[in-house]
Amino acid sequence: MRCSLLLVPALSASAWAAPAFPKVTAALAPNVQAISDYFNLLASKVQENRRAGVAPICDLSKLSLPAEAEALGQPAPGLYLKHVAIGRGTQNYTCDLSNSTAVPQANGAVATLYNASCVTSAFPDVGAMLTRASLHFDVADNAALQRLAPADLPVSGIHYFTDGTTPFFGLDTAQWKLGEGNFGKNASTTAPLTAAKGKKGEAAVPWLRLTAKGSANTGGLQEVYRVETVGGSPPATCKGLPASFEIQYSTQYWFYASS
Template sequence: MRCPLLLVPALSASTWAAPAFPKFTAALAPNVQAISDYFNILATKVQENRAAGPAPICDLSKLSLPIEAEPLGQPTPGLYLKHVAIGRGTQNYTCDLSNSTAVPQAFGALATLYNASCVTSAFPDVSAMLTRASLHFDIADNDALQRLAPADLPVSGIHYFTDGTTPFFGLDTPQWHLGEGTFGKNASTAAPLTAAKGKKGEAAVPWLRLAAKGTNTGGLQEVYRLETVGGSAPATCKGMPASFEIQYSTQYWFYASS
């Protein structure tokens, strides 16, 4: 079995118990629908699996890329899906303050990665809902607990940029050693029209396919950024500071050669 066996507490093999509901704050009020949708579909899955018996086994080999990812192309033959993570963080931008009509320039990203391998392999629809719902929980709260609300997923790594164009993914933690390395953009496609908006109505950033640059550890060769939520900058720099961040969440699918 190539993926760590981990299901969110709500999908525990021993109890299939309903999850503890998080404490909502005033800041969440406009976004209750996304969170409500997640818990509703989760409750449905819990009931279905109580009737079905034992919890599903984590098996990433059965997962296929969403149909919306077709423009990105399929993973290189011979690679296998090693890990799925939900990334929760910020897309970063800069602005030319001398020109209010200038377009904000992307300047990397910073995100914590949370282990979603087994919940995605067992319940892809729950995973997609979780990606949307997680945007509406404060980043500081998630980092402080080292768990992703509202599903209590543990940290499996970190994502940042080593320069303006080179993303780095580190999947080596005390619990898992899945590899790390740098990547470069290989393909891009606009997020689906149905993609969820960000906290302030920001459009979803594009879906991406990334290819390894140099020699990465853990056999990591390709990364897909899928199911993006928010993260896009405004159309112009009018009223924006010299540098700013837009919160986003997404799924990263990691493919490896060994």
């Protein structure tokens, strides 16, 4: 199908002609390189498509996981790629303040999911660059106003943990009904050495493969891959940290479903 989402921003020649560069504030200035790289790559794709005289096609069936995800294994036979989302939120941690040698312990995550299916299927490299750039933009507290900068992607779901080991993904919104459910970790691999760091230099959290937990998932959702991670890792020790804290992160979530 033709891509009709507001992607980067909107896959139309007029919108691509002059993408709006964000206002550079003092907080944003140190991260201009990631944002600049995104817009430069976007501009090159605009020119390529103009020369070719074709519109980008939104076709997830032709999209393959990044090569660096090989260690996670391939999706189970019979599954198809249903949705790609950019997750923007926080990895959460706790510290035992009574222990002077304590290290941060993972305590789930919370993220808003944004529909990146078309931009990633049309231009995987732009999707990856957008994931990096998006970390450097704050997300609006008002859900009705949430669009993922700098590409103006719409919300497609939410992500949080129902307990210490069970991530939940909800992809049912007013605009899309894609399913929801609980998952468990199946495989993990260290993020590539080239993975982008977080706002304060935090390392990228590992790439993951998650599989359905229980039988209550809807929309046929069976597996989720977390790839293209940016930031999210905690410091090596709890020195100087509070009992609980958050680290900003962004990533791509690839959702596979049964027919």
